[in-house]
Amino acid sequence: MKTTQTGWLGRFPWHIAVFLAPAVLIYTLFMIYPLLDSIRLSFFTADDSGAISYAGFANYVTILGDPEWRASFLNALYNNLVFFLVHMLVQNPVGLLLAALLSLPRLRLRSTYRTLIFMPTMLSVVIIGFVWQLILSPLWGISETLLYYVGLVDWFEPWLGQENTALVTLSLISVWQFVGIPMILIYAALLLIPEDLTEAAEIDGANHWHIFWHIKLPLILPTIAMVSILTFIANFNAFDLIYAVKGALAGPNFSTDIMGTLFYRTFFGFQLQLGSPTMGATVATLMFLVILVGVLFYLFGVQRRLRRYAM
């Protein structure tokens, strides 16, 4: 921006264009264009031969108005909210705790812990789903045996199979897998804090708890906010784990159905239910709107305010 040349070419901030161009181009061509091309379908309806015709907002009216569709949609939305809340209440606090402990000065085995705790995040959901089903399976008896050792064998239930426990169980499996992400993000933010800030407090005799609570935490609030919004986005787009463990019908009785599985079922079909690209695109657009509301709230409500106070 601060160039010494004159003339239009000189004043045009070429470096900004150079920095942005490659990412914007690839992203627009291979992400935005295909997505827009598909979202467009939500304003169309298809006949038996697959030919589409413009339908205005008819698909949206169906999903939000037809009792059958509305019930499925609201059920998925509600379940997704539960899924998200479990992550916010368990995954992020645990991630914060682990990051805070890892960033303690002069901690031995620091990198070993960090490397090992992050490992589950590296695995595919196919593996995660399979492993946890084995562990929780009443047939294999692994959890039952473990509970027996600690004298709690009566507490054992087939958690993944019951309507009232399946969703929370799956959420916790997901938490187990992804706790490394908030941990490592917050850890990276903690490392960015200049040491002179904490050293001064240490000389004054403040303990680590005090330093963390009064000096470090306020400084990493923007990162915690970012972790929260990323959790929100990832959770409302989640699909793989539920699909791998419960299938697209997300049983029992749709108690584990979230937006991602509802979208998949609608868009691609399932067993005898035919896929409908037009209705599927409508569900996806609604998902997008839900997420967008969250992101805008973050960008304009949380991020700006935090920046003003924290920096």
Add this chain to the structure above:
Amino acid sequence: MMKKLISTTALTGVVVGLGMSAAVADASLTIESWRNDDADIWNEKIIPAFNKVHPDIKVTFAPTPPADYNAGLNAKLAGGTAGDLITCRPFDASLDLYNKGHLTDLGSLDGMDNFSDVAKSAWQTDDGKATFCLPMASVIHGFIYNKEIFEEVGIDVPKTIPEFMDAVKKIKDETRYVPIAMGTADQWEAATMGYQNVGPNFWKGEEGRKAVIDGKEKLSDDAYVKTFEHLAQWKDYMGNGYKAQKYPDTQNLFTLGRAAIYPAGSWDITTFNSQADFKFGAFPPPVPANGDECYISDHTDIALGINAASPNKEAAEKFLSWMATSEFAEIYSNSLPGFFSLSNHKVEVQDPVAQEFVSWRDSCKSTIRNSYQILSRGTPNLENELWNVSAQVLNGTMSPEDAAAKTQDGLAKWYKPQM
């Protein structure tokens, strides 16, 4: 470093691109299928047998994991990259592909007359004018049982439902074996191995199935409530924690010799042959009372069609015509015991358990799963509903009456003859 990586990308692209164009032969066929279990049999038996007759046609069997088959196939058809031959699911899923112009009409195919109208009905338009897939096989439902446990407990094969219930009670009371190996976690087991397995005896097979399609009977009628009531009785005899038990768990429970009775599809025979080290047999779904006529679910399950966009249609037709011969029927039925050829050729089934299954075609009346034809076209989808309520009845979270009423209500929402 970065430059090197990027040029490697470009290079990779070029190399792979070259490889692609070099691989184009004059007649090569790719088969899209969800049967990845059968890959060995296709590669080692079926394709070599075909190549003895047509050595000039190269055939590749390219299966997709079953859960992703429909989604992947539809995307590939829309993008124009799907294989030449498409494995067809029965009824509407394939009808939809035909209506969208992805499958060709096979009415005039050589060898199509080797199949009966019933066999073809799963892959025809509603008016029966066009047939778009060549029928391959049907699967039969019934029960597979552990002969050694039956001997140990001293029970005979049950013929009626009261006998069946006595048998499972005896197993439960006197041994530590699980009487009925079934789980509800996957839901489809409950609907397919439960409801569709024992139901035809209550709704009298084809008679009841057609009556619902015509609107003369309701899914909430007595026959359907009784089906659910019978299922509801099973729940006390299923394994510990069956609510979280998945299909592979169920299979293992049985093949490890821990369960006595396994509500089965005939396709399970292949797996059990290789994994069970005890003798097992099969019996048809028990009838409600002595002397009742028996009905079995003999479900048209799998067929093969031609991708309308295929550049190798001629070769594809040759392949299908070969599949209509007795040679294919023979290889297929005997390499995959439990998949029964739908052609009119007399095939000698060698596997004893498969033989038992197929013998019921003579002693009982055959029908297909009642939700497959026409009735799963609307929202809510009847098949999905059946999975849901059957699992709930077995879990004890829904009463048989409510389950039957729910399926009927769902159907009445969109299906005109039932409104």
Add this chain to the structure above:
Amino acid sequence: MSMQKMRKPLGAAGVHAILGAYTVLALWPIFLVIANSFKERKAIFRDPLALPTIDSFSLIGFEKVLGKSSFGLYLFNSLSVTLITLAIVLLIGAMAAWALSEYKFKGNTLLSIYMAIGIMVPIRLGSVSILQLIVDLDLTNTRTALVLVYVAQSLPLAIFILSEFMRQIPGDLKEAARCDGISEYGIFFHIILPLVRPAIATVGVFTMVPIWNDLWFPLILAPSPETATITLGVQQFIGQYVTDWNSVLASLTMAILPVLIIYLIFSRQLIRGITSGAVK
């Protein structure tokens, strides 16, 4: 002396107890898969918690899997696709993140939102359009197709996180450089990039995860045996021998091990990146 400073409320022992306990929780399920993959079928069921013994030891699962799949080729495909994508995403993602977080220009906020849209919509929605695009470019069954799609798919998150970190860099560093007459490119490559190394390392790790584990795009864009990735290859096996726990566990183990090895190698780099960033 070194540990003395860890005073209340947690002593050094307490800290290690928490971290150690969580490490066990994170690793135990993985260990369970690996241990059981070396046991014969009945032993897996009889006592799944036991380690393989001389009696129960069996390699049958591995024999089946290795005998029937081109594991080496799959590994190579996965590695090349993942690493090339990673390199591109980190470079052009960091560039874009820098532009969005540093420069005030018209439409900056809008462009930021635009670059984030990609993570708000299920990517599978666009599969048919993506496939058609790849067909038009004549890139079906190539690893290039996968790289292009994965780069596009990973950019939003990378840009989102990196720009968040870049905003936290104190302004005086940049201003000082500008006064010295260093070009904007020079500032980015010589000052900013080294500073955000921890963030780049972090983004790198979790850009890699979904790409390595993705099943869907290999399935529709590059399903040929020559271009199949390890996840696609393994998935075929899980489908094929779903009741054959030996093979399932063996193929899972073989899918886990490469990731863990790569991660262990990378994490050394990662640690170096993070610590050098912190020291400044």
